[in-house]
Amino acid sequence: MKKVLKWIGIVLGSLLGLLLVAGGILYLIGNSRLNKTYDFPPSNIVVPTDEASIEFGRHRAESLCEGCHGKDLSGIENWFSAGPLGTIDSANLTAGEGGVGKEYTSDEDYVRAIRHGIDPDGKPIFMPAVFSTSHLSDEDLGAIIAYLKTVPPVEHKTNGQNFTALAKILYVLGVLPQMPAEAVSHETHIAAVEVGANAEYGEYMVNTNDCRLCHGKDLNGGPFPDPTRIKISPNLTPGGELAFWSEDEFINTIRTGTTPSGHELDSEFMPWKDYRNFYDDELKAIWLYLQSVPSLLQYTE
Secondary structure (H helix, E strand, O other): OHHHHHHHHHHHHHHHHHHHHHHHHHHHHHHHHHOOOOOOOOOOOOOOOOHHHHHHHHHHHHHHOHHHHOOOOOOOOOOEEOHHHEEEOOOEOOOOOOEHHHHOOOHHHHHHHHHHOEOOOOOEOOOOOHHHHOOOOHHHHHHHHHHHOOOOOOOOOOOOEEEOHHHHHHHHHOOOOOOHHHHOOOOOOOOOOOOOOOHHHHHHHHHOOOHHHHHOOOOOOOEOOOOOOOOEOOOOOOOOHHHHOOHHHHHHHHHHOEOOOOOEOOOOOOOHHHHOOOOHHHHHHHHHHHHHOOOOOOOOO
16 A cells, blocks of 8 residues: 555656646746847838827827826836736836836837837837737828827836746746737838728728727627636627617717617726727728628627
8 A cells, every 4th residue: 555655656746747847848938938039120110290290199099008008108007917927017108217218219119119019129018909009000100109209208117017937838838818029910011091981991990909809800709808807899790789780879889988778888898988089080980891891790709
């Protein structure tokens, strides 16, 4: 009996040792991926200085930046807090103490962050919006950068991204999503789309405003991008509830946060308070595009 228990102890100890070794290897791989240095060709985007362009950049930043970085863009502490996985503070985008405006020495530094998801040293940053902002046209990206450079400085030091060993292991195993730098297309230049109430511009607005990040690449619903929150986003194709809405009802829903049936949108998951700032033609364009996509059943997995 003692021999049996001894062998069981040896086997269990060996298994535990193997798990520790495997965990250590996965941790090192995760650490390596998170510290990989990327290098992309410069875009040489022209950053405008005229008031109209800066105002348009402000308009785009309302929906693209304020939700994660705060109304004054000074960053939010514990923007992502998931206990055993770690914490992430969203960056201070101003030129105040602790802000990227003091660190970014060139327009290209802003381009690297917004289009490619890397810092000035080429290291990946956890900025989920890059899955959308990587689709911004050169003109829109230039306008946003122009606006960010005019934002009043706010002194606020944030702590950046702090992933635990467990998070790095799960990241390598594919349980956690890829960093944006690993997944986006990294185009050097993106042509502008004709602005107006048309489906093509609507597709551009959808692609650049996190719609696919939350509602899935086919817009028929999908898991909320925060892996710690179990939430399935609704179907935006004609196969879902929107098939029974009118254009006016769609626009009113985004403006008020209340659907035609009286359901109140949860602003924690659907940033309608940011999207209500869209111009009428932008919302009309989005509506026209959503009406043009294939009718699909609700994502349920």
